[in-house]
Amino acid sequence: MTAPLRSVTDHQAHVAALFGPARTVRVPIADALGRALAVDVAAAVSLPGFDNSAMDGYAVRATDITDASEEEPIRLPVAEDIPAGRTDSLTLAEGTVHRIMTGAPMPAGADAVVQVELTDGGDQTVAIHGTVAVGTAVRRAGSDIEAGDPALLTGTVIGSSQIGLLAALGVAEVEVTAPLHVVVLSTGSELIAPGNPLEHGQIYESNGAMLCAAVRSAGGEATLVHFVPDDVGQFRSRLDEMIDGPTAVDLILTSGGVSAGAYEVVKDALTGQGVDFLKVAMQPGMPQGSGRYTSATGTTVPIVTLPGNPVSAQVSFEIFVRPPLRSAMGLLAHRRRIQASLADDLRSPRGKRQFRRGVFTHAGGADGIGSVVPIGPPSSHHLRFLASANALIDIAADADDVPAGTTVEVILLD
Numbered sequence: 001m002t003a004p005l006r007s008v009t010d011h012q013a014h015v016a017a018l019f020g021p022a023r024t025v026r027v028p029i030a031d032a033l034g035r036a037l038a039v040d041v042a043a044a045v046s047l048p049g050f051d052n053s054a055m056d057g058y059a060v061r062a063t064d065i066t067d068a069s070e071e072e073p074i075r076l077p078v079a080e081d082i083p084a085g086r087t088d089s090l091t092l093a094e095g096t097v098h099r100i101m102t103g104a105p106m107p108a109g110a111d112a113v114v115q116v117e118l119t120d121g122g123d124q125t126v127a128i129h130g131t132v133a134v135g136t137a138v139r140r141a142g143s144d145i146e147a148g149d150p151a152l153l154t155g156t157v158i159g160s161s162q163i164g165l166l167a168a169l170g171v172a173e174v175e176v177t178a179p180l181h182v183v184v185l186s187t188g189s190e191l192i193a194p195g196n197p198l199e200h201g202q203i204y205e206s207n208g209a210m211l212c213a214a215v216r217s218a219g220g221e222a223t224l225v226h227f228v229p230d231d232v233g234q235f236r237s238r239l240d241e242m243i244d245g246p247t248a249v250d251l252i253l254t255s256g257g258v259s260a261g262a263y264e265v266v267k268d269a270l271t272g273q274g275v276d277f278l279k280v281a282m283q284p285g286m287p288q289g290s291g292r293y294t295s296a297t298g299t300t301v302p303i304v305t306l307p308g309n310p311v312s313a314q315v316s317f318e319i320f321v322r323p324p325l326r327s328a329m330g331l332l333a334h335r336r337r338i339q340a341s342l343a344d345d346l347r348s349p350r351g352k353r354q355f356r357r358g359v360f361t362h363a364g365g366a367d368g369i370g371s372v373v374p375i376g377p378p379s380s381h382h383l384r385f386l387a388s389a390n391a392l393i394d395i396a397a398d399a400d401d402v403p404a405g406t407t408v409e410v411i412l413l414d
């Protein structure tokens with residue numbers, strides 16, 4: 001008797017339950033890029049740290065130049081020259097000015113800066129051709145952020161501007177969520193590494209490179225292992241070797257060897273070892289497995305066994321692995337889902353949720369929604385069309401004929 005198929009949402013829940021809470025790590029700020037902040041960061045200093053000039057010009061007392069005009073400029077002695085970086089504390093005497101550059105500290109007593117364009121630019125004395133209000137071109141200490149104020153909150157994903165703020169605040173290292181380490185294991189004696197000649201019946205190993213890239217683009221770290229012989233004992237020893245190796249393993253991701261053939265090394269080696277093998281009501285990606293595998297030395301690691309067909313492997317990663325992997329690193333789990341108008345008729349197998357490859361554009365649908373053109377046939381060896389797609393079209397399990405013009409949901413891949 002055939003077991004009923006598990007629904008996509010059910011299998012998503014099974015895989016998600018394998019992941020624990022995010023781990024954290026302290027890193028130099030440059031290495032925090034793309035990671036989620038694990039603590040609140042308060043400003044240890046104010047920004048700006050001192051009153052400084054917003055313009056190249058002259059620091060003045062505004063009352064000294066209230067009578068200045070284009071026709072009758074006021075001429076004042078230039079008592080000091082203050083480039084950015086000057087560290088001594090200066091005081092502006094009444095009836096004098098200091099030449100000052102953008103970012104340089106304001107002298108005590110000065111309350112405005114006259115930009116150089118309103119003067120003759122003199123360096124001994126200067127003719128000032130206009131008036132300025134108190135505060136003109138002065139950046140006050142703490143006007144961006146005051147020392148002690150919250151700068152970044154836990155959970156913020158660190159991008160270049162957050163790194164900029166941290167550096168400006170003098171922060172050298174931060175506590176962020178740690179990247180998870182995924183061992184990507186490809187099985188199949190027909191598989192040859194790219195760069196080598198092929199014999200008849202052999203193909204290039206592509207799932208390994210693809211899934212490692214998928215893990216990295218999700219924010220994880222990946223190690224690729226290609227296991228060739230169809231030998232269950234050797235397969236388990238290789239797995240144990242990786243688990244008990246120098247780098248802790250957070251997830252094992254296999255592809256291939258899980259369907260109904262005579263040489264299904266993954267399924268044969270892991271059945272009865274804490275891993276369930278089953279069929280999910282989806283296309284592509286029907287044969288799946290997930291669970292926790294314990295090595296000979298007693299280390300237990302979550303494992304997800306993806307089907308070998310390349311499109312099945314990649315789509316399965318997107319649907320089952322990417323969201324909980326990202327969640328477990330404190331990152332936004334889900335890709336953007338958007339409604340689109342289907343540009344061509346589709347057929348879908350009733351009873352299976354179908355994820356067809358598509359090209360989404362923001363225009364072209366009715367009522368201002370975008371449109372999606374399905375590309376390539378449904379079968380799961382059409383890697384070329386997957387590589388041209390920017391979206392997966394999510395067709396419900398109860399649909400069969402889906403005519404052009406139907407509003408469908410798409411998952412944006414970039």
Ligand SMILES: Nc1nc2c(c(=O)[nH]1)N[C@H]1C(S)=C(S)[C@@H](COP(=O)(O)OP(=O)(O)OC[C@H]3O[C@@H](n4cnc5c(N)ncnc54)[C@H](O)[C@@H]3O)O[C@H]1N2
Nearest residue numbers: 186188205206207208256257258259260286307308309312
């Ligand atoms: N009798 C049945 N046969 C099959 C069923 C089924 O239910 N009953 N399911 C089919 C479906 S659907 C899929 S998907 C595949 C999954 O098979 P496996 O996970 O066991 O994968 P393999 O048989 O090892 O390989 C399938 C296919 O993919 C190629 N492959 C595998 N690994 C790689 C790799 N790393 N790089 C590139 N290509 C790879 C492999 O050469 C095969 O062509 O089973 C169907 N069969």
Ligand code: MOO
Nearest residue numbers: 284285286312380
């Ligand atoms: O379900 Mo399989 O994953 O179509 O190729």
